[in-house]
Amino acid sequence: MRRVEQGTDLSGAAYAQFERAAMLEEQVRARTRELEAALDLLNQSNARLAAANRETEAARRNLADAIETVQEGFGLFGPDDVLVMCNSRFGLQLSDIQPALVPGLSFARYVELVSGSGQLSLPEGVSAQDWAVLRLRRHRDRSTNFTVALRGDRWLQVSEHRTGDGGTVILQTDVTDIIRAEREARGRLLDDQARIVRATLDHISQGVCIFDAEARMIGWNERAAELLAVNRTRFRPGLAFDDLAGRLSPGSLRFEGLRAWVAGPTPRQPLRFEVTREGGVVLDAFAQEMPDGGFVISFTDVTAERRAIAGLSRANETLEARVAARTLELGEALAHAERANATRSRFVAAASHDLLQPLSAAKLFLASMEDEDLNPRALDALGKTRSALQSVETILDALLDISRLESGRLSVRPQPVPLGPLLARLAEEFAPVAADRGLSLRLRPTGAVVVSDPTWLRRILQNLIGNAIRYTDRGGVLVGVRHTAAGIRAEVTDTGPGIPEADREAIFREFHRLNARASASEGMGLGLAIVERASALLGHAVTLDSRLGRGSRFVLHLGPPAEAPAAAPPAPPVPRPDLPRDLIGLLVAADSDMRRALTHLLDGWGVNILDVPDPAEALALIEEIGLPPDFVLIDARAGDEEAGLALMQDLSRRHGPLPARLLTATRAEPLRLRALRAGVPLLYKPLDTGLLQRFVASAARRD
Incomplete structure (x- = not known):
């Protein structure tokens, strides 16, 4: 209206837009009424989400109670290296820093506190900063185990392990009693070992000379005199190393290097060298320092080698x-x-x-x-086209499932899952398919509840039921649940031709279809491959029992029963809002086909769409018209999602928070979390028009 009154638009575009909005008012009201059912579904979803949040909080409290019963100190750091939770024994031996060990503490700060603790006994020559650097270096490993010395002759064993999501679990165990007991046992062994050493030296093939911290001989064996070609009478206790070296090889560069090693500062690094004696005899010599400052030199005849x-x-x-x-x-x-x-x-x-x-x-x-006035032939063609696109989408979903399962980066969220409602929904979905093939589909009601990921469990059962219907020509399919001593198992039994023994492993491979009976539009042989890999990811097992000419039975072993989740109260019906006549949406899509398709769809809903190909043009257009849109849709190509998030940040700084959705085919969890933090939830492609309708309706209610 402001544009019409100002009359500054030379092309008449503003007036044309207003006139078009007035003409489409009745259509907007008609579309608005169609959104009522979608709004009801949205409220039901919100209720289920609230119930899930309560279950999550209860699980967190149970976990905290569980770790409190652990006898060791327990600490859990998240993937961002921030302390999530710990029990009261965590850091108990470090009493001066324990009050600071609270959730929210970063791992770097935790190491800094421990390294500066007055209870920590640092090794000689190691500063607190050096110890902290070494501790952070250990943190890079997926799993590490080490012992820390504390003041008062106390010892603490620290075990650190990486979790599946990149977090870190730390266990602290007081091993003081164990180390003291080992020390006492070691002392008792020393006397016995001294006698054994003397006997051992006389029986080994190497020549050995032992010197104390003052480089005086305190032990040797006869083999040393033999290898060095020295008279045995010259070996005596207290013989200085310099005297022995001078008699062995006067002027030898190798022994001069050994003299420098002996006279050098401690601690000395091990030294290996060779000595060639007359007659071509080659001796491999190895000198190593002992804990008391002395050293041992061994000689081995390596001439043959x-x-x-x-x-x-x-x-x-x-x-x-x-x-x-x-x-x-x-x-x-x-x-x-x-x-x-x-x-x-x-x-x-x-x-x-x-x-x-x-x-x-x-x-x-x-x-x-869908709402156009089409003749029957066109409607039939439209239905077949939609069915063909659905087949393509199903195949792509299967390929993407296999890719995610093979990558090992797929995360699951186990929770109590009631099997009755899940199987009932699947039976409703497959009933028309079974009827078209002249088959019966029977479901035995059940109240069983198991712990699993509801999304992937549904996908597994969906593939098993779909496979049974697809490969059965007559009779029917029976779906039921059994309670056994080993736990709950879901069974899908058909009256198909059966599976030969030789093919029972091959059917779980990708792109393998038994006898190639199913057409490409019905699948590519990925269903059972997804079943096997997803079941392994969830900790479930799949077994097969089949008889040729009689049928097959696939059994999904789901483990012990679980407690049923609290039922969410039914959401009261919410009246459908009327869309304003001047609702304006901003569409940013680089792909011209996608931009035209979305614009055509939203125009049919009575929404005024401003479509642009890139974020820069979107900002310029909004600045030009001086009016922020009611909602924003950003179609992101793979790898360009960050540009869409940056656009929404710019729009929010200039016009405040705006309802927005990021349209993407990337199903990576990190992208979903970044988008949620930015206030731009994802809509996955291929787009669900029902979800899109709910979003537009929520943007209208915001006004």
């Missing part, structure tokens, strides 16, 4: 050419395998992004045609 090494060196020269040739062949084979794996990864990436983009656009165009 050196001669063998020389012979092997000559033989190796003839083998190098063969090894190089074989290495080249293996390198080519490895490169071929890597190229094949890279090709597969690129295909999956294309399926999750490039293929889902045009699929989303096509589904949106079809959704915009």
Whole structure:
């Protein structure tokens, strides 16, 4: 209206927009009434979310009670290295810092506090800063175990392990009594060991000379005199090392180096060298410092070994050419395998992004045609097209499931899952499919509750029931739950042709379809592969019992029963709001097909859409019209999601918080969390038009 009154738009675009809004008023009201059911579903979802939050809080309290019963000190740091929870024994031996060990403490600060504790006994020559650096270095390992000395001759064993989500669990165990007992036992062994050492020295093939901290001989064996060709009478207690070295090899550079090592400061690093005696005898010498400052020198006759090494060196020269040739062949084979794996990864990436983009656009165009006045033939073609797109989406979902399961980065959220409602919904979904094939689909009611991830458990059972219907020609499919001594098991039994013994392992491989009976539109042989891998991820087992000509039974072993979650009270019906006549949405989409499809769909809902290809043009357009939109939709290509989040930050700084959704095919958990923190929840492609309608309705209510 302001544009019309000002009359500054030379192209007449503002007046045309107003006139169009007035003409579409009746259509807006009609579309508004259609959103009432969607709003009811939204309120039900909110109620379920509240119940889930209460369950999460209860689980957290139970976990805190459980770790309090642990006899050791227990601390849990999150993936961001911040202390999440700990029990009262955590840091108990470090009484001067224990009050500071509270949730919210960073791991770096925790190490700083421990290194500065007055209860910590640092090794000689190690400062608190040095100890902290070494402790942080250990933290990089996935698992570590070490012992810390405390004042008062006390000892603390620290075990640190990484959790599946990148967090860290620390256990602290007081091992003072164990170490003291070991020390006493060690003292009793020393006397026995002294006698054993003397006997051992006289029976080993090496020559050994032992010197004290003043470089005077305190022990030797006869083999040392034999190898060094020294008269045995010259070996005596108290013999200075310099006297022995001078008699052995006057002027020898090797012994001069050994003299420098002996005279050097402690602690000395081990020293290895060789001595060649007359007659070509080669001795391998090894000098090592003892804890009391003394040292031991051992001599080994390696003459035969050196001669063998020389012979092997000559033989190796003839083998190098063969090894190089074989290495080249293996390198080519490895490169071929890597190229094949890279090709597969690129295909999956294309399926999750490039293929889902045009699929989303096509589904949106079809959704915009649903309410058009079409003849029966066009309606039939529309239904077949929608079915074909649904088949493509199902195949892509299966490929993406396999990719996520193989990557090992998929996270699950186990919780109590009532099997009755879950199986009932699946039976409702598959009943029309079974009826079309002339089959009966029976479900035995159950009140069983198990612990599992509800999303993936539904996907597993969905694939098992769908497979049973797809491969059964007559008879029917029975779905039921049994309680056994080993726990609860869900069974899907069919009257199909059965599975030969030789194929019972192969059917769980990707792209394997028994006898290739199912068409490509019904699947690509990924259903059972997803079942097997998802079941393993959840800790469930899948077994198969089949008889040729009689049918098959797939059994999903779900473990012991669980307590049923508290039922959420039914949400009261909420009256549907009327969309304002001047509702304006901003659409940012680089893909022209996606932009046209969304604009066409939203126009049909009576929404005025400002569509632009990039964030910069979006900011310029909003500044030009001087009016913020009622909601924002940002279609993000793979890797460009951060640009969309940055756009919403700019718009929020200039116009305050705005309802927004980020449309993406990327299903990575880190992106979902970043988007939630930025106030821009995700809508996954291919788009669910029902979710989109709910969002537009919520934006209208905000006004």
